[in-house]
Structures are given as C-alpha cells and as structure tokens.
Amino acid sequence: MNSHVPVMVNEVLTALQPCDTVEVFLDMTLGLAGHSIQVLKTCKNAKIIGFDQDCYARTIAEKNLSPYKGRFEIVADNFRNVEKLADRENWNGASIVFFDLGVSNIQLTNAERGFSFQNDGPLSMKMNEEDSSNSSLSAEEILNTWSIRDLTRIFKIYGEDPHSYRIAKxxxxxxxxxxxxxxxxxxxxxxxNILPAPVQRKMGGHPARKIFQALRIAVNDEINALDEALDGALKVLAPEGKIIVISYHSLEDRMVKHRFKKWEEEYLGILDPRRILKPTKDEIEVNNKSRSAKMRVFKRITEEGGVLNVLQRMPT
Ligand SMILES: C[S@@+](CC[C@H](N)C(=O)[O-])C[C@H]1O[C@@H](n2cnc3c(N)ncnc32)[C@H](O)[C@@H]1O
Structure with a gap:
C-alpha cells in the first residue's frame, strides 16, 4: 500500500464523536485516503465522498479504499467546485466536510512532479496535470515570464520569505x-547563487523551501480555491454538521480562523472546540511533517437560539 502518514488522526476522530451519527463524510483532500480509511474503520455508518484533483492520488486512493467497496465515491475535481457538484449529484447534507490541505508525500517524493527541492525534476508543481486550460500555470512559466514585482509578491505572501525581492531580482x-x-x-x-552563504546559514532550513512552497501555492491557486471551498462547505453541510480543517500555512489558517469567527458572529454555528488544535509531541516525533499542522473545527447549528445558548455555556 502506498502510504502517506495521516496527520492528527486522533483529533479528527474525536471531532467526529458520536461516530455513529456520521453518514456522509466529504473528504475534500482525499490524497491516499489515509484519513478516510480511519473514518470508515471507526464510523460504521459513514460513506466517503472524496475529492482530489490529482489523478495519481485518486488511483492510489481507489486501491487503498478497495476493501470498503460500496462505502466510497471518488470525485475527480477541484474542491472549490463542491457546491456545484453537490447540487448536480443531489448529495444530502454532509455530516462532515474535511480538509487536510497541501500536498501528499507521494506528490512530494515523485521528482517528475517538481514539488520537491530535494529531487531534480521538471518545474511543473501542478496538482492537476490533466488540466490543459489556459489558466493552468506551471512553476516554469511563472519563473521564466513573471515580473520582479509579481515574483516578489508571491514569494512574500505565499512563501513568507524575507529575501523575496532579492530572489525575484x-x-x-x-x-x-x-x-x-x-x-x-x-x-x-x-x-x-543568489543568496550569500551567511544568509543561507542563518535561514535555519533549506534556502529553497519557502520559494518552492510559494510557487506551488501560486501554480495551484490554492488560497482562492480554499476561499471558495469554505463557503461551499458551509452550504453542503447538514444541520449539526462539522467542517474540520487541517492547515500547514499561516495564510490558510488565518483564512479559516476568520471565516469560522465570522460565521459564529452571524449565528451560523460555533467553534467546537473553541481553541486551535495542534499535533502532540509524540506525533511530531514519529511524523515530523505534522509539526506545522493546525486544526480548527466549526459546528453548524441552524437554529439561532441554539447557537446563543451553546455560546453562553462555553468558556471563552
Ligand atoms: C495532504 S494531502 C491529503 C492526504 C490525505 N488526508 C491522506 O491522509 O492520505 C492533500 C491532497 O489534497 C489534494 N488537493 C489539494 N488541493 C486540492 C483542491 N483544491 N481540490 C482537490 N484536491 C486538492 C492534493 O492533490 C493532495 O492529494
């Protein structure tokens, strides 16, 4: 079985309690189905609808999910289209909409995909390699055609790299x-060559890490896709359903935090739990890739009084 160690599984399963009430689990980032398999094992009434825009991930997920025939459906699409698809396919409200953002291990370790600074390969970084539309960018195109200003912008915003301008120049x-x-x-x-040796030594990580992250986010339009998908997620959620997001980038986490807060202020539901969740030390020790994970959960409550009552009872 091709593997990707799923992050914060215990925290995700805790958020699903009581597990028997989970029916439709919309996995917006199916990947290799690591989380989905744990959900199928734990929640006996659960059915997975799993999105992935990456055809390689879908093929592996299908194989990994094969022991659960009849309990899963795989959707070849970008999760930003969730609302449109839910209307078309007549899905009933989802008990859970789950996001585990970013790239999987399989994408990172395949040099041909261009996601990793550790393996030499073409500068693609496209999650959806089948998309040949005009809007489908590659990292190669960005690097060889964008202006200093536009390169600086993505390195700064998506990579949070303090040397953005110097690198773009x-x-x-x-x-x-x-x-x-x-x-x-x-x-x-x-x-x-661009960064002087003392600067590289001070960076604390690989000097290319942030630039690769920025390019990947730009190529896949990840921030706009998440922005659209969060609103779509709320619309397809069942009453009392939950949206669970694991993010690995402060820009994504901030977006999730503000959206959940706004919804709470509009009495659409509550943060449940109220605090952000992070992986335990033990998990980070076993799976170092989990170290930057942050998990937030929003519970929909449709009736206005319900939200107010719950909020009054909760510690701030
Ligand atoms: C971190 S991995 C998920 C791993 C999965 N939870 C597991 O345990 O196997 C993220 C996956 O989401 C997919 N993905 C990222 N953004 C997406 C989007 N906008 N639409 C659909 N799939 C997306 C990626 O292709 C990748 O396979």
Whole structure:
C-alpha cells in the first residue's frame, strides 16, 4: 500500500464523536485516503465522498479504499467546485466536510512532479496535470515570464520569505542574461547563487523551501480555491454538521480562523472546540511533517437560539 502518514488522526476522530451519527463524510483532500480509511474503520455508518484533483492520488486512493467497496465515491475535481457538484449529484447534507490541505508525500517524493527541492525534476508543481486550460500555470512559466514585482509578491505572501525581492531580482537578472529555468535542480542552484552563504546559514532550513512552497501555492491557486471551498462547505453541510480543517500555512489558517469567527458572529454555528488544535509531541516525533499542522473545527447549528445558548455555556 502506498502510504502517506495521516496527520492528527486522533483529533479528527474525536471531532467526529458520536461516530455513529456520521453518514456522509466529504473528504475534500482525499490524497491516499489515509484519513478516510480511519473514518470508515471507526464510523460504521459513514460513506466517503472524496475529492482530489490529482489523478495519481485518486488511483492510489481507489486501491487503498478497495476493501470498503460500496462505502466510497471518488470525485475527480477541484474542491472549490463542491457546491456545484453537490447540487448536480443531489448529495444530502454532509455530516462532515474535511480538509487536510497541501500536498501528499507521494506528490512530494515523485521528482517528475517538481514539488520537491530535494529531487531534480521538471518545474511543473501542478496538482492537476490533466488540466490543459489556459489558466493552468506551471512553476516554469511563472519563473521564466513573471515580473520582479509579481515574483516578489508571491514569494512574500505565499512563501513568507524575507529575501523575496532579492530572489525575484536574481531570477529576472538570470533571465536577462539568457538563462531559462527548466528543472528544480536549476532553481535550487540559482537560489544558492543568489543568496550569500551567511544568509543561507542563518535561514535555519533549506534556502529553497519557502520559494518552492510559494510557487506551488501560486501554480495551484490554492488560497482562492480554499476561499471558495469554505463557503461551499458551509452550504453542503447538514444541520449539526462539522467542517474540520487541517492547515500547514499561516495564510490558510488565518483564512479559516476568520471565516469560522465570522460565521459564529452571524449565528451560523460555533467553534467546537473553541481553541486551535495542534499535533502532540509524540506525533511530531514519529511524523515530523505534522509539526506545522493546525486544526480548527466549526459546528453548524441552524437554529439561532441554539447557537446563543451553546455560546453562553462555553468558556471563552
Ligand atoms: C495532504 S494531502 C491529503 C492526504 C490525505 N488526508 C491522506 O491522509 O492520505 C492533500 C491532497 O489534497 C489534494 N488537493 C489539494 N488541493 C486540492 C483542491 N483544491 N481540490 C482537490 N484536491 C486538492 C492534493 O492533490 C493532495 O492529494
């Protein structure tokens, strides 16, 4: 079985209690079905509807889910389209809408996908490689055509890299001297040339990590997709249903936090629990990739008085 160690599984299963009431579990980021399999094992009435825009992930998920025939459906689409699809497919309200954002291990470790600064491969970074529409960008196109201003913007906002301008300028200068970036290896080498050695030493991680993250987020339009999907998630949720989001980037977490807060102020539901959840030390020790995970849960409560009563009873 191809594996990706699912993050914060215990916390996700706790949020599903009482498990018997979980019927439709909308897994917006099916990946290799790591979370979905645990849900199927634990919640005997659960049926998974799993989205993934990556055809490789879907193929592996289908294989991993094969012992649960009849209890899952895989959707080949971007989760930003959830509301449209729910209308078309006549899905009843979802008990749970679950997001585990970002990329899976399988995407990261396959050099051909271009997600990793550790393996040399083409500068693709597309999660949906089947999408040949005009809006489908690759990291190669961004790096070889965007202006210093636009490169700086994504490196700063999506990568939170303090050296964004210096790097953007270095990339454009490389192009002006006839350079064309084709592979992840070439990008890593260029970044090493742009950043002085003492700066690289101070960075505390790989000097290309933040730039790769920024490019991936831009290529896949991840922030806008999440923005649209959160509103869609609320619309497809059953009364008393929950939205669970695990994010790994402060920009995503901030968006989730503000949206949940806004919904609470509009009496659409409550944060449940009220605090943010993080992986335990034990989990981080076993799975270092979980270290930046943050989980938030929103519970829909349809009747206005219900929300007010629950809020009054909860500690702030
Ligand atoms: C972190 S992985 C999920 C791993 C999964 N929870 C597991 O345990 O196997 C995220 C997955 O979501 C998919 N994904 C990310 N953004 C998406 C989007 N906007 N629409 C559909 N799938 C998306 C990626 O292709 C990837 O396979």
């Amino acid at each position: 270095g990339i454009v200068r490389y192009r002006e001297n006839g350079g064309v970036l084709k592979t992840t290896g070439e990008l890593v080498e260029l970044l090493r």
